[in-house]
């Protein structure tokens with residue numbers, strides 16, 4: 001008896017539960033980690049959490065295992081000949097600093113560029129320090145993943161004009177939603193908060209109508225009242241068709257449009273060719289469904305429309321986004337004066353007055369740093385990353401010679417994989433900051449091994465930030481969560497936080513970093529509050545957090561004290577303010593460039609493949625994996641060992657393919673392999689495949705283990721958006737055949 005009692009006491013002493021913020025993706029779900037001693041034995045969602053309601057995904061639940069992956073780099077790596085060798089981080093910094101100084105001396109600061117990938121920008125301290133570092137050396141060549149993602153959003157935002165009260169989100173009242181090519185139930189990005197399936201079901205109980213436009217009956221479309229299972233690439237015609245219905249039936253919000261928008265007559269003329277019958281034929285949907293969708297959206301009082309990566313990666317993504325905004329404006333679905341502001345701000349200060357007004361269009365491109373290729377400039381979505389390989393490859397003054405990649409993996413994620421490889425291999429210096437020997441790292445000179453999320457303290461500010469950036473994501477309530485470091489750094493490791501790497505590198509180079517508190521979400525305000533860092537100080541993570549959120553609406557100390565489990569803070573309530581009587585700003589719903597593009601659509605036949613490449617390859621996400629990472633753990637591979645080529649059963653029969661066969665998928669730029677999986681939910685004639693898999697073109701591939709890299713099928717020499725250079729990453733024309741015996745055998 002005594003022994004049993006003693007062991008219970010020991011168990012009680014060693015068993016503990018800790019709350020944490022998941023940082024395996026942008027959603028920042030609230031998780032509970034159960035420890036036995038130092039060991040994490042279980043991770044679950046927190047059902048009492050007011051924003052994630054217990055939701056978690058398998059990635060979050062395997063967070064701790066991800067920190068202990070055998071392939072994780074515990075020390076930085078340096079290329080020696082054809083091999084990589086471990087190197088101390090201090091030595092790596094010395095050497096990188098010396099190489100950079102030499103490159104800058106010979107080629108100027110513009111020859112140094114940076115790409116901030118998903119795990120760079122999700123870690124907002126990392127991206128802030130990376131930007132500061134570039135600024136300190138005098139380079140404006142900062143690129144991020146927005147221009148290989150949904151640049152159309154930012155461009156359309158600018159051309160149409162933003163709304164100072166923000167986008168409508170899944171607040172309690174939304175009564176109608178149109179979701180175009182976004183699958184939030186899996187991807188967690190979009191307007192339905194952090195527990196999308198839960199929020200959609202709850203919304204529908206209140207009477208919310210959901211319309212989904214997707215060639216696939218996606219997990220989100222599964223909940224739809226109306227699913228337009230369209231031909232890919234026809235989204236501009238579909239939205240133009242809805243606008244035409246709303247205008248011709250006179251069911252738009254005439255008072256709102258008269259008060260807030262210019263250009264309705266130009267828009268009316270431009271959508272005229274898109275009759276329900278024309279759109280139905282082009283997009284392969286029923287004319288009555290298009291009409292019903294438009295009427296449903298117009299009839300709502302509080303509607304929201306959101307586009308995802310589907311239309312943004314298919315032809316004319318900016319046009320679809322632009323027309324989507326015009327439809328929202330026509331229906332008057334923007335938050336109005338007097339409505340409550342869901343989240344007045346906890347750690348961040350919203351960018352300006354929350355007002356029912358638009359300042360009018362803002363510059364979409366044509367400003368800032370000029371690229372030397374394709375006539376490109378900086379844009380509202382940032383510098384055009386798909387053109388970075390051409391910038392690297394094009395000789396002449398200003399040619400990029402050194403590249404930092406932080407939390408990104410261009411070799412598997414940028415379009416035109418062959419060109420990306422040529423570009424990266426031609427660099428004098430390629431440094432990745434990455435826990436893995438990624439496909440990009442394998443072509444580089446140094447890999448800096450970073451700490452991982454559970455090893456550092458953090459706050460859930462990324463999701464709050466996205467609510468201020470016009471992304472339609474963000475908290476609806478004044479919520480924040482703080483998590484201390486929960487796991488020690490692995491024994492014997494030599495790891496640096498991303499911010500600390502750039503701080504130390506600047507110090508080594510004798511450069512001065514400027515610190516821009518994250519509290520101020522408006523760039524001008526952040527710049528006004530910037531101050532020089534003490535370059536001799538050995539800052540700790542806690543110092544940096546305090547500096548990031550100084551002067552936050554709720555003091556960081558209070559978030560730390562009350563926010564361990566996630567907390568809704570008692571901040572003064574705000575309402576959307578009316579605009580002043582003499583306010584001049586108006587939306588532009590008749591932008592000439594966009595409407596000329598729409599005229600081009602009207603003048604050309606429906607988007608389709610060709611005789612040689614008859615199928616269209618669509619982008620999609622898999623629940624268990626995240627872009628190019630989260631591929632390794634066994635728990636994640638149970639369902640699919642890599643990225644299957646999902647196909648409609650009728651296409652499989654026609655092509656003589658069976659589930660499990662290795663298919664050879666060929667576009668006019670390359671060939672990849674994928675395991676065929678049956679997907680009756682897909683529109684016939686389409687293949688649906690996640691990106692971010694495969695290997696570099698010079699590496700041996702195993703279709704089962706590596707999957708196929710869909711970027712190898714796209715080109716940046718044509719079909720690109722003229723301003724952001726967004727390439728065709730979805731709706732790529734391909735042909736499919738059964739792979740040769742030897743490849744099939746390796747399956």
Ligand SMILES: Nc1nc2c(c(=O)[nH]1)N[C@H]1C(S)=C(S)[C@@H](COP(=O)(O)OP(=O)(O)OC[C@H]3O[C@@H](n4cnc5c(=O)[nH]c(N)nc54)[C@H](O)[C@@H]3O)O[C@H]1N2
Nearest residue numbers: 117118119149407408409413433436438619627628691729
């Ligand atoms: N064809 C096609 N192409 C696409 C897409 C598509 O749908 N279809 N999607 C596009 C989209 S939306 C995006 S956002 C891009 C993504 O493009 P990238 O941002 O370039 O790719 P990721 O896979 O997100 O990069 C993740 C890298 O970060 C590393 N990493 C993981 N955790 C950490 C960490 O804590 N710290 C650091 N420093 N590194 C970490 C991983 O090992 C991996 O190498 O791809 C785009 N490419």
Ligand SMILES: Nc1nc2c(c(=O)[nH]1)N[C@H]1C(S)=C(S)[C@@H](COP(=O)(O)OP(=O)(O)OC[C@H]3O[C@@H](n4cnc5c(=O)[nH]c(N)nc54)[C@H](O)[C@@H]3O)O[C@H]1N2
Nearest residue numbers: 181182183187232233308309310314620621623625626627
């Ligand atoms: N589990 C998981 N979550 C993720 C990611 C991940 O890799 N895994 N990636 C993250 C990233 S970086 C991002 S940007 C977001 C993206 O989030 P989403 O934009 O929701 O991305 P997907 O889940 O790929 O959904 C895109 C949908 O568009 C459809 N589609 C493809 N082409 C077309 C077209 O031409 N027209 C229309 N109407 N639809 C089309 C596809 O069938 C698919 O259902 O997800 C994020 N979340």
Ligand code: SF4
Nearest residue numbers: 022025028029057060
């Ligand atoms: S969706 Fe999954 S990976 Fe993303 S934050 Fe939530 S638990 Fe983490």
Ligand SMILES: [Mo]
Nearest residue numbers: 118145149150
């Ligand atoms: Mo993305």
